[in-house]
Structures are given as structure tokens and as C-alpha cells.
Amino acid sequence: xxxxxxCLKDLVMEFGKDRVLDSINLSIEDKKFxxxxxxxxxGKTTTLRIIAGFQNPTSGEVFFDQQKINDxxxxxxxxxxxxxxxxLFPHLDxxxxxxxxxxxxxxxxEEIDKRVGExxxxxxxxxxxxxxxxSLSGGQQQRVAIARALVNRPxxxxxxxxxxxxxxxxxxxxxxxxxxxxxxxxxxxxxxTHDQEEALSMSDTVVVMDAGKIQQIGTPEDIYNEPANAxxxxxxxxxxxxxxxxxxxxxxxxxxxxFACVDQGFEKNExxxxxxxxxxxxxxxxxxxxxxxxxxNVTFKGVxxxxxxxxxxxxxxxxxxxxxxxxxxxxxRLNPDDIHVMHKSEYSGMFGDYSSYSEEYDDISxxxxxxxxx
Amino acid sequence: MxxxxxxxxxxxxxxxxxxxxxxxxxxxxxxxxxxxxxxxTLNQYHELFxxxxxxxxxxxxxxxxxxxxxxxxxxxxxxxxGMHKMxxxxxxxxxxxxxxxxxxxxxxxxxxxxxxxxxxxxxxxLNSILGFWTLLIAHVTFNLPYVILNxxxxxxxxxxxxxxxxxxLGCTPVKAFFKVTIHEIMPGIIAGALMSFTMSLDDxxxxxxxxxxxxxxxxxxxxxxxxxxxxxxxxxLFTLMFIVILALMIVMNVLQAKADKRKSxxxxxxxxxxx
Amino acid sequence: xxxxxxxxxYIVWMLLFTIIPLCIVIYxxxxxxxxxxxxxxxxxxxxxxxxxxxxxxxxxxIATIICLIIGYPVAYTIAQCKPRTQQLLQMLIMLPMCxxxxxxxxxxxxxxxxxxxxxxxxSAIGLTPLPLIRNSGAVILGMxxxxxxxxxxxxxxxxxxxxxxxxxxxxxxxxxKTKVFGKVTLPxxxxxxxxxxxxxxxxxxxxxxxxxxxxxxxxxxxxxIIESQFKGAYNPNLGAAMSLILMILIFICIGISNxxxxxDSEEEVMMP
Numbered sequence: 001x002x003x004x005x006x007c008l009k010d011l012v013m014e015f016g017k018d019r020v021l022d023s024i025n026l027s028i029e030d031k032k033f034x035x036x037x038x039x040x041x042x043g044k045t046t047t048l049r050i051i052a053g054f055q056n057p058t059s060g061e062v063f064f065d066q067q068k069i070n071d072x073x074x075x076x077x078x079x080x081x082x083x084x085x086x087x088l089f090p091h092l093d094x095x096x097x098x099x100x101x102x103x104x105x106x107x108x109x110e111e112i113d114k115r116v117g118e119x120x121x122x123x124x125x126x127x128x129x130x131x132x133x134x135s136l137s138g139g140q141q142q143r144v145a146i147a148r149a150l151v152n153r154p155x156x157x158x159x160x161x162x163x164x165x166x167x168x169x170x171x172x173x174x175x176x177x178x179x180x181x182x183x184x185x186x187x188x189x190x191x192x193t194h195d196q197e198e199a200l201s202m203s204d205t206v207v208v209m210d211a212g213k214i215q216q217i218g219t220p221e222d223i224y225n226e227p228a229n230a231x232x233x234x235x236x237x238x239x240x241x242x243x244x245x246x247x248x249x250x251x252x253x254x255x256x257x258x259f260a261c262v263d264q265g266f267e268k269n270e271x272x273x274x275x276x277x278x279x280x281x282x283x284x285x286x287x288x289x290x291x292x293x294x295x296x297n298v299t300f301k302g303v304x305x306x307x308x309x310x311x312x313x314x315x316x317x318x319x320x321x322x323x324x325x326x327x328x329x330x331x332x333r334l335n336p337d338d339i340h341v342m343h344k345s346e347y348s349g350m351f352g353d354y355s356s357y358s359e360e361y362d363d364i365s366x367x368x369x370x371x372x373x374x
Numbered sequence: 375m376x377x378x379x380x381x382x383x384x385x386x387x388x389x390x391x392x393x394x395x396x397x398x399x400x401x402x403x404x405x406x407x408x409x410x411x412x413x414x415t416l417n418q419y420h421e422l423f424x425x426x427x428x429x430x431x432x433x434x435x436x437x438x439x440x441x442x443x444x445x446x447x448x449x450x451x452x453x454x455x456g457m458h459k460m461x462x463x464x465x466x467x468x469x470x471x472x473x474x475x476x477x478x479x480x481x482x483x484x485x486x487x488x489x490x491x492x493x494x495x496x497x498x499x500l501n502s503i504l505g506f507w508t509l510l511i512a513h514v515t516f517n518l519p520y521v522i523l524n525x526x527x528x529x530x531x532x533x534x535x536x537x538x539x540x541x542x543l544g545c546t547p548v549k550a551f552f553k554v555t556i557h558e559i560m561p562g563i564i565a566g567a568l569m570s571f572t573m574s575l576d577d578x579x580x581x582x583x584x585x586x587x588x589x590x591x592x593x594x595x596x597x598x599x600x601x602x603x604x605x606x607x608x609x610x611l612f613t614l615m616f617i618v619i620l621a622l623m624i625v626m627n628v629l630q631a632k633a634d635k636r637k638s639x640x641x642x643x644x645x646x647x648x649x
Numbered sequence: 650x651x652x653x654x655x656x657x658x659y660i661v662w663m664l665l666f667t668i669i670p671l672c673i674v675i676y677x678x679x680x681x682x683x684x685x686x687x688x689x690x691x692x693x694x695x696x697x698x699x700x701x702x703x704x705x706x707x708x709x710x711i712a713t714i715i716c717l718i719i720g721y722p723v724a725y726t727i728a729q730c731k732p733r734t735q736q737l738l739q740m741l742i743m744l745p746m747c748x749x750x751x752x753x754x755x756x757x758x759x760x761x762x763x764x765x766x767x768x769x770x771x772s773a774i775g776l777t778p779l780p781l782i783r784n785s786g787a788v789i790l791g792m793x794x795x796x797x798x799x800x801x802x803x804x805x806x807x808x809x810x811x812x813x814x815x816x817x818x819x820x821x822x823x824x825x826k827t828k829v830f831g832k833v834t835l836p837x838x839x840x841x842x843x844x845x846x847x848x849x850x851x852x853x854x855x856x857x858x859x860x861x862x863x864x865x866x867x868x869x870x871x872x873x874i875i876e877s878q879f880k881g882a883y884n885p886n887l888g889a890a891m892s893l894i895l896m897i898l899i900f901i902c903i904g905i906s907n908x909x910x911x912x913d914s915e916e917e918v919m920m921p
Contacts, residue, residue: 075543149543197446382723393760449658449659450659452659455656459652474663477847479899481872493673493817518662518663597858627736634732
């Protein structure tokens, strides 16, 4: 078990009547890559700003290395931040931006020169020393921002949606680069994003947040395969979420039919949410299936077809590489590990129904297209 | 339609500058009547520089303008910094107070200050406290809104994370202001200060009500001069001031153009870099 | 550290030198000039000056409307120029504002006088001299001349802020040039119109120098009366009452103008 570096105890943050954070308890381990993931307004950035010291929680405690740091101002914390939109100082050039923190702590100029030089090399910006930061591209500004924070050798680096302003290709490259930098410098990264793919591909631990509360903490695999509630299941990837009854351990009933599953520890006949990932469903001939439904909509997505299938009035999203045309009747088979059972929560019934598929899902893909075009 | 607009524009510019040109021409005339040009002479300029009274007035105006601008700039910038951190409600309240001298007619501002100074004078059992200090107070008061209205937008346009970034990198709040924030809001501070300075230099109405016999500024004295037949050396003074202000504006314009050019260049390369 | 406290000195200053003086104006407006007792007579006495108030408002409303009518095309033309030219023209509009308005008004006297430049020219070509000065027309001219830049600058600012894409969008949706102006440019420049009206009307309605130099005893304005209460026939209580009424009237006039220009909505359209 790695050592705990930062600990948040019962954090509450209120702005006027708005409760932005609602008793957040979180332990951040040393030298790990942790991501706070959630939709905008979920409180992830506020959590980050409390760790950095820019905001004081309404109540609750922040510990750093076992020391309470609630009253330590940001400039005395061994924590540095990479800001959204970078917050590079426009009146300084690349070198002076990176040297800023070192100059404030009054290091000798030779030492500063050496460390800035190393840092420039690390983020492959050698030769850009005297460029104005405003003349750099988004990706280059991003690197300067990382260098400016890391050159101070903080124990923790906080990153607030650092890739949000970059286009898709650059974002992918920077994801790999960030992960590599984290492993190289060997310090704790706390990363804030609303992009689930980014969170899954980079993190050691993902913290899913919504409405000021932590919904689930776990490894990327845990979060995807064993979502804690309907919100997490829906936010991370696509999910069909159905009402079910947990008949017994390893037995779940939905659509009036019992299925074998791998979940246990529920009460007998407890109402539950059942998650079925669209890519886990096997399509078979109508007679061989556990369930039988009619295809109502097919959309080509490149690697697969998004196929909407109507099962007794409930519409599922199924992702399949085979084309099944609209109106055709298909059967599906569900293996025990395709089925994930969750306790009921406040989010039950809000997500996972694809009846309004065409509008909702297309909207999302339009947004993604726009980002690529930028 | 567009041509009509152009013609109107040209006429308006002529309209605005005809009186100025008349005054400038008269400053080279040997007569005293603005309407009649007698002979070309530089006498008015000679007289102007020999008239120590007039030069003292210019100096008084300059002293008041410089001092009131400095005080208003410091006080106003500090106020804007604080207002920026206030809740919206508080900020609106302070802003509406800022707007009072802006929307009140000058004559009311002048009268209200004059009454207060008279009131204070009576309380202190002094004959009249009108003079340098009352003038300075009045000028600071009407300059403050210009500073605030110029600095506030700069503060809200500024990337709020910049100050946080400075704190994050080890600056105390005071250091963060001088190392980062001030650079960002400098154009607003300069614009506010320049506006204050010209307003202060040119103010007649408010000064007229709060000035005493001990310390008079140029515009107030010009008013007294214009009550009787005016001496043409004032036209010479006017012409010189026109040239100085014109030169100042051209310099500012060139500096602005250079800054804009730099900005657009860097902006262009930024866009080029991303796509 | 609480940065809010940086505003404290400013608030104290404004309280001392803006709010308290206004309170003193109110105090003086309601006290008798001789006995110092509370009285309404200063305010009720204002009825005697009603014609002067009306004249002040009437003349400055006309001046404001003229400023708007000739200022708008100027602002519009400037906003259509190349950026460099725009800056230059803006500077030329601002320049007269920085020069002594007393002397510039005096130059108008020289132009309009019975033996002034224009009438000299008129007589030279054999016509009878025109009565150009000492009438309301001359006062309005003086107001327009002095305050026109205060109309043009806010108009220019709001017109130049209009996103050109909006104009293109309107054309795309089938507006011709006139309709684009009526449906897009004009509504979007309303904030500029509102602040231009305020910036011209307020100093115009309260002026005293312009009417002294270009007007006649028949065109005395509120400003003249207020001025004389403090600088001539010393009656500060009457002057204070008059200032108070003037403030209230201005408040009402601005309210009416804002109602028509809808400037409360603050729908400013910024360039991206």
C-alpha cells in the first residue's frame, strides 16, 4: 500500500445557498495519477482549488503529509497547478515564465538557468526560450505551463482540464506524454477532466463525481466494469440500464426471465439496476436468443453499427460489427459476465433508456465532430 | 445613403475645427478682434511668455492635474481591485455610487462641493477654506470614476487564473499584484490616468465653484478674462496647447498602433500554430 | 488578506465628497436663507422659474436630437473605415473635447456676431447682415458644437462593436441594406444611443457659459440662475433648491430616454 499524501475529510463547500461540495472524503496516494471525473458543475474543479489553496472549504479539513493545511496559503504549499487555458503570463517570454517560481524563491541565477534548461528539454521546447508565450501554439503553451509548474519540484501537480483547449489529435498525444512525464518525475498528479476516455486511459485511480458528491472511486477497470450506480454506468461509456430483481446470489431476473450473473451479496428479491454494455451483447438468430426484439434504427459509426433494438417496448443500444437492417427481428444472448447488477440509487430510472435515441445520441456526436474540426 | 453620411461627416469635421482654426489664425494677428485679421505678427507669443501671471496659471493647472490624477489613479486602482473581489450585489452598490459624479451635471457637483466646503468653513470658523486643497479634492472626486471605469473592465477581462498562478508559484498576494496583475491592467490604468489628466486640465465648471482667490487654474481665469475684452495672447496660449495635445495624441495613436500590430501578429501565429 | 478592503478608502472618499455634499444640497434646499429654519418655500418658489426650466429642457432636447441625427451618420461612417483611419478619426473627434470650451465658444461669437466673420462676408456680397447671435438658435448651435463629440464617441463604440457576421446573417436571411440597418444595426447600437443622449443632454441642460455668450436675456437657462446664486446674488438656498430640481428633472428625462432605447437590457454584442 502506497503512502497517503493528501487527505480530504468531510469537505463541504457552499457559495451562498449553493452546496457545491457535499462531504467529500478522499485519500490521495503518493506518486499516483488520480483523476477527478465528472460533468461540469460537479465540484471537481472546486475540489482541486481547495487542494491548491485558492479556496477555503466552508467546513472540513485538508491534510498534506499528515499536516492540516487549511490555513496554509497557496504560495506556501508544495503543490503546483497547471491551469485551464494555461494562465501563462503574457508579459513574460517562455524562459521567464518557467523561471518565475524559482525567481520568487530567490534561487541563484545559475541554478535557475540549469533547471529551466532541463525543463525545456523535458518538454521538448529547447530553442523557444525567448519566444513570447502568446506566439506559441496551444500544444506548446501547454508544455510551457507544465514546465512552469514542474520546475519547482512540487510534491503534487494539479491539472485542471489541461487538454480541454486542444484539438483531438493533439489531446491524444498529450495524454501519452503526460502519463510518461508523471512516471518519469514520479510525483502525484491530480487531474481534473470531464472526458471519460482521458480519465480511463491515464489514471491509476478515477474518482467519479456528480452534484458535489463522490459517486465512485476505483481503478479505470473497476469503474467501467463495476459501476456503482446508474450515473456512473451512464457517464462512463454507453449502458442499457434496466429494472431487475435479484432473485438470489448469481441469479437476476428482468424481462420476466432469470439470468445467471456473477454478482452476489444482495438481499433476496431486492430491486436492482441491471447494466448491460452495448458491446457485450451477442446477436444470434431469433430462435436461439434469450430475448427477441426488432431493430428500429441503425447508424454506421465506423468500427461498428449502433443498432437500436426494441424489446417489449424498451429500447436497447447494441453495438455490433454486423449489419442488421431496420425492421429485422433478432435474438440476443447474455453471458453471466455481460450482466452487471447495481443497488438502486437516486439516479435509478434517469439513464440507460435509448427510446429517445435519435435526438440525444446524435447531439453528442455533433459536438464531438465540432471539436475535431476546430 | 452612404455618400450622404460621408458628406455629413466631412461637414461635421469642418464644423468642429472652424472655431479652432479661427483662434489659431487670430493668434498671429496684431488686432484684438477675433473677427478681423490685421497684420501677421508673433507679438502675442512674445507677450504670452512675458506674462508671468498667465504662466503661473498654467503651472497651477498642471500641478492640480498631476496631483489629482496621481491620487485618483492610486485610489481608483485599489478600489477597482477590491470591487473585483466583491459579491455582485456589493459591486453594483459601489458602482452606482461611482456613477453619481458621471451622471450628475458638473454644475450640481460643483455646487454641492462648494456648499459642503462653505459648511465646513463655517464649522471651523474660517472665513473661506476655498483654495488649493478644495480644488484638489474636487478634481480627485471627479477623476476617480474615470480610473475605475477604465480599470474594472481590464480586471474582468483578465484571465482570473493568472493571479492564482502567481500565488501557486510562490508569490504573496502583494507580490502577485506587482509581478502579474499590474502588467495585465496597465492599459486600463494608463487610459484612466490620461482621461483624468485631460479632464482635470480642462475642467472649468466644477473648479469655478470650488476655487478661492488664493489658487486659480487656467480655465477659471480664462472665464474671468472672457467677461471683458479678451487679450489675444490667450489665443496664442490656446494654439500652443492645441499643438501640444495634438502631438500627445499622435504619439499615443502611434504607440497604440504598434501594440495592436504586435497583438495581431502574435494572434495570427497562434491560430496558425493550432490548426 | 481581504482584498475587498482596498475599496474602503475609495468608499470613504465618495461618501465624504459625493454623498455628503448631495445631502447638504438637500439640506440647503429645505432651509430658509435668513433664519436657517426648515421650509418648503425654496422648492415651492421654483414655480416662478418654471419657464426657465422648460426652456432649458426644450433647448437641450432639441440640441440632443440634432446631435443624434448628425452624430449617427458620422459614427457610422467612421466605423466603416479601415482600422487605422478609424483611430485617426476618433482622435480628431476627441481632440476638440480637450481644448478650452470657453475659448472655442468665444470663436463662435466672432463668427456669428453682427460684425462677425459671417456677417462681414454677407455684407461684402451686398446682403443685409443676418441676426445670427443672441437668440435660441445660437444657444442650440453652441450646445451642438460643444457636445457633439460626446454623442459621436459612444455611438461609434457601439456600432463598431457589432459583429460583422450579424450583418452578413441578416443579408443572408434576405434583408436589403435599409432593412439591415433598421433591423440589426440600429437596435444593436441602442446602448450607444442611450449613453450618447445622456452625455449630451446632461451638460447641455445645465450649461451656463454657452447661454451667456451666445444667448440673450430672453434665453437665460437654469445653469445661469444657479451660477448667479453662488457667484452673484448670493442665495445658496435657492441655488440648492434649483440644483435639486434640476437633478430630479434630469433623472426623469434619462429615465424616459432609457425607456425608449431599452438600454436597461444591456444586450451588448461584442466581437468574438
